[in-house]
Amino acid sequence: MSEAILDIPLDSTKTAINPVEPYLRMDRMPHIWCPGCGIGTTVNCFARALESSGLNLDKVAIVSGIGCTGRVAGYANLDSFHTTHGRAIPFATGLKLSNPELQVVVYSGDGDLFAIGGNHFIHAARRNMDIKVICVNNLTYAMTGGQTGPATPTEVISATSPYGVFEPSFNLVQLAEAAGASYVARWTTYHVKQLSRSMEEVLHKKGFCFIEVLSPCPTLYQRRNKMGDGLDAMKFYKEVSKVRHGAPTSECALTRAGEIVVGKFVDRDRPDYLELLNRQMTATLGDRYATPEVTCSEG
Amino acid sequence: MHADPNGVLTGVHFLDGDHACCEGTLAAGARFAAGYPITPSTEVVERFAWRIPTVGGIFIQMEDELAASIAIQGAVWGGAKAFTVTSGPGFSLMMEHIGYAAITETPCVFVNVQRGGPSTGLPTLPAQADMMQAKWGSHGDYSIIALCPNSPQECFDLTVTGFNLAEEFRVPVMMMLDECVGHMTEKVVIPEAGQIAITPRRFTYKSPAEFRLFEPREDLVPDMVKAGDGYRFHVTGLTHDERGYPSMNVETQDRLVRRMRDKLKPFANGRAVFEAENLDDAEVVVVSYGITSRVAQRATQMARAQGVRAGKFRIISAWPFPEQHIRELAGRVKAFVFPELNLGQMVHEVERCAAGRAKVISVPHAGGSVHKPEVILQAILEAAR
Numbered sequence: 001m002s003e004a005i006l007d008i009p010l011d012s013t014k015t016a017i018n019p020v021e022p023y024l025r026m027d028r029m030p031h032i033w034c035p036g037c038g039i040g041t042t043v044n045c046f047a048r049a050l051e052s053s054g055l056n057l058d059k060v061a062i063v064s065g066i067g068c069t070g071r072v073a074g075y076a077n078l079d080s081f082h083t084t085h086g087r088a089i090p091f092a093t094g095l096k097l098s099n100p101e102l103q104v105v106v107y108s109g110d111g112d113l114f115a116i117g118g119n120h121f122i123h124a125a126r127r128n129m130d131i132k133v134i135c136v137n138n139l140t141y142a143m144t145g146g147q148t149g150p151a152t153p154t155e156v157i158s159a160t161s162p163y164g165v166f167e168p169s170f171n172l173v174q175l176a177e178a179a180g181a182s183y184v185a186r187w188t189t190y191h192v193k194q195l196s197r198s199m200e201e202v203l204h205k206k207g208f209c210f211i212e213v214l215s216p217c218p219t220l221y222q223r224r225n226k227m228g229d230g231l232d233a234m235k236f237y238k239e240v241s242k243v244r245h246g247a248p249t250s251e252c253a254l255t256r257a258g259e260i261v262v263g264k265f266v267d268r269d270r271p272d273y274l275e276l277l278n279r280q281m282t283a284t285l286g287d288r289y290a291t292p293e294v295t296c297s298e299g
Numbered sequence: 300m301h302a303d304p305n306g307v308l309t310g311v312h313f314l315d316g317d318h319a320c321c322e323g324t325l326a327a328g329a330r331f332a333a334g335y336p337i338t339p340s341t342e343v344v345e346r347f348a349w350r351i352p353t354v355g356g357i358f359i360q361m362e363d364e365l366a367a368s369i370a371i372q373g374a375v376w377g378g379a380k381a382f383t384v385t386s387g388p389g390f391s392l393m394m395e396h397i398g399y400a401a402i403t404e405t406p407c408v409f410v411n412v413q414r415g416g417p418s419t420g421l422p423t424l425p426a427q428a429d430m431m432q433a434k435w436g437s438h439g440d441y442s443i444i445a446l447c448p449n450s451p452q453e454c455f456d457l458t459v460t461g462f463n464l465a466e467e468f469r470v471p472v473m474m475m476l477d478e479c480v481g482h483m484t485e486k487v488v489i490p491e492a493g494q495i496a497i498t499p500r501r502f503t504y505k506s507p508a509e510f511r512l513f514e515p516r517e518d519l520v521p522d523m524v525k526a527g528d529g530y531r532f533h534v535t536g537l538t539h540d541e542r543g544y545p546s547m548n549v550e551t552q553d554r555l556v557r558r559m560r561d562k563l564k565p566f567a568n569g570r571a572v573f574e575a576e577n578l579d580d581a582e583v584v585v586v587s588y589g590i591t592s593r594v595a596q597r598a599t600q601m602a603r604a605q606g607v608r609a610g611k612f613r614i615i616s617a618w619p620f621p622e623q624h625i626r627e628l629a630g631r632v633k634a635f636v637f638p639e640l641n642l643g644q645m646v647h648e649v650e651r652c653a654a655g656r657a658k659v660i661s662v663p664h665a666g667g668s669v670h671k672p673e674v675i676l677q678a679i680l681e682a683a684r
């Protein structure tokens with residue numbers, strides 16, 4: 001790319017900073033993601049959402065599990081936790097309950113959140129725990145080499161399904177709604193504006209919020225399935241996505257090459273876990289109830 | 300620093316070990332617990348769930364032990380003192396997160412009320428067969444502290460100690476009860492809050508600009524921070540450098556793993572907790588811990604009555620193993636007799652430390668009840684021969 005196309009005056013290249021830089025740990029760049037990978041795109045959207053949210057970023061924490069997406073926590077310039085495979089949500093639960101003024105975001109992959117961590121996902125949604133879950137769904141276990149996961153559509157070829165996936169996959173947005181999430185949306189990495197807006201929206205919404213982002217893994221998923229590179233994925237998303245806000249999540253299942261319904265499907269208000277706890281204890285204990293003061297004092 | 304009076308149930312009580320342990324957590328300043336029901340440990344969190352709303356804190360019953368054992372660590376990084384409680388199968392599920400607590404140097408307490416195993420084993424009956432698991436159960440090299448109370452009073456006292464040690468060394472601390480100690484009811488004296496010493500969390504005084512999350516102080520233990528205070532720190536279970544950033548190379552791994560081991564050396568060298576009796580003239584030393592120590596006590600007295608110079612060494616801090624003491628004794632006694640409610644676990648440590656200088660006689664028991672004193676006596680008499 002020539003400098004002219006970049007539209008940055010040559011003598012100021014040293015001072016020009018990418019607007020998302022303040023939200024990233026620039027001392028950890030370059031990141032580990034492959035060229036054409038969609039995870040970086042989602043992080044870009046997240047950085048923009050943090051910016052437009054107006055939140056005090058000292059009070060925003062991010063928690064990831066393990067996987068390519070699990071590395072997001074390590075690049076976010078926030079209090080950040082790279083936990084164990086599948087357990088980002090229960091870690092986030094403890095973090096939120098001990099320090100409720102934190103806005104806690106869980107950022108992880110489809111395998112992490114819905115296979116090994118699936119139990120935690122449904123229970124956090126059931127409790128309406130006040131955490132925001134962003135799932136980068138690349139339809140595979142990427143970090144370990146592109147194996148079949150619970151979101152991999154049937155007929156796909158994967159490292160552990162060399163003859164094609166035959167088990168049915170989860171419809172993540174339907175699962176989230178059924179389990180009790182307060183907010184459920186799905187976008188793809190083609191929908192950067194909408195995704196940023198959704199992320200910003202959940203940063204201001206109470207309760208358990210879930211955003212699924214379909215994101216290309218050109219290195220493993222697409223290569224094995226002859227689906228081209230990162231750009232081809234964008235074209236594919238553009239072609240097959242249909243925005244249907246409020247669509248019944250039962251109609252939003254994904255297939256290998258079929259329509260991708262995107263949009264905001266659920267936005268409802270339910271009392272969150274802490275509110276329910278406080279209500280119950282106040283009702284039963286009255287003045288004897290001591291509002292939780294969980295953090296320990298300094299020595 | 301002293302205990303927060305809000306959590307301290309000062310007075311003379313009649314409590315079982317599980318309940319006393321719960322009172323210990325509250326006195327120690329724990330204001331967050333996560334658990335999943337399992338016999339014979341559940342009473343600890345049942346009492347916590349009952350007590351905590353009037354003290355000011357949170358109990359959450361999680362969906363499984365994996366969740367409970369990581370939720371407490373989220374709570375610690377949010378600023379809480381926190382613990383979880385389990386037994387047998389649940390302890391097995393917690394192993395990955397014991398490793399996570401070790402590598403992230405998250406101070407927290409795991410209470411394990413041991414029951415017979417393997418697998419579902421003997422849900423309501425005692426064993427002491429998780430002692431090696433407590434030390435080695437998670438993968439990789441790491442160090443922990445494990446304490447073994449033998450009475451409800453000690454369940455209280457040592458739980459406070461356990462929380463204090465977790466803060467001092469930034470390691471997960473295992474409270475290794477057994478079903479008998481957990482369920483036996485005895486007098487428990489809980490002192491005034493002002494008489495209970497508490498080790499406060501060592502929060503850094505450095506500014507965010509100067510602070511490095513895993514930069515150790517002289518004692519090899521780094522200072523803590525909590526989320527929300529502007530440090531913008533990163534915690535990972537990957538091998539990490541002093542900034543806390545992943546660093547996959549031999550040097551970083553070597554430095555980190557060695558430091559995590561070496562930071563416990565001051566505890567191992569001189570701070571071991573134990574109870575000794577009649578060791579001055581002893582020819583046979585009965586080594587024991589937990590409920591078995593109470594049977595061993597009887598056997599030792601019976602041996603003395605029969606003219607055998609038997610002494611007692613009760614292990615209270617099982618990990619790090621009290622090597623120095625066993626080594627010293629091995630140079631001057633004839634034999635060690637070691638009854639445990641397992642087929643021989645900690646006895647291997649005694650063998651290692653004795654290094655052939657004294658006989659080591661294991662008195663195994665598969666669990667489900669305690670030894671008969673006569674069985675231990677028999678071993679003492681044989682050892683003295």
Ligand SMILES: Cc1ncc(C[n+]2csc(CCOP(=O)(O)OP(=O)(O)O)c2C)c(N)n1
Nearest residue numbers: 066067068069085109110111112141142143
């Ligand atoms: C307990 C445990 N089991 C297995 C692994 C290996 N592992 C690492 S990442 C991963 C899959 C991640 O898939 P996903 O969450 O979809 O993330 P992606 O890499 O696709 O972004 C697995 C199985 C692990 N780290 N820990």
Ligand code: SF4
Nearest residue numbers: 033034037068142217
């Ligand atoms: S393997 Fe796939 S998901 Fe992982 S970084 Fe590469 S493209 Fe992205």
Ligand SMILES: [Mg+2]
Nearest residue numbers: 109110138140
């Ligand atoms: Mg994936």
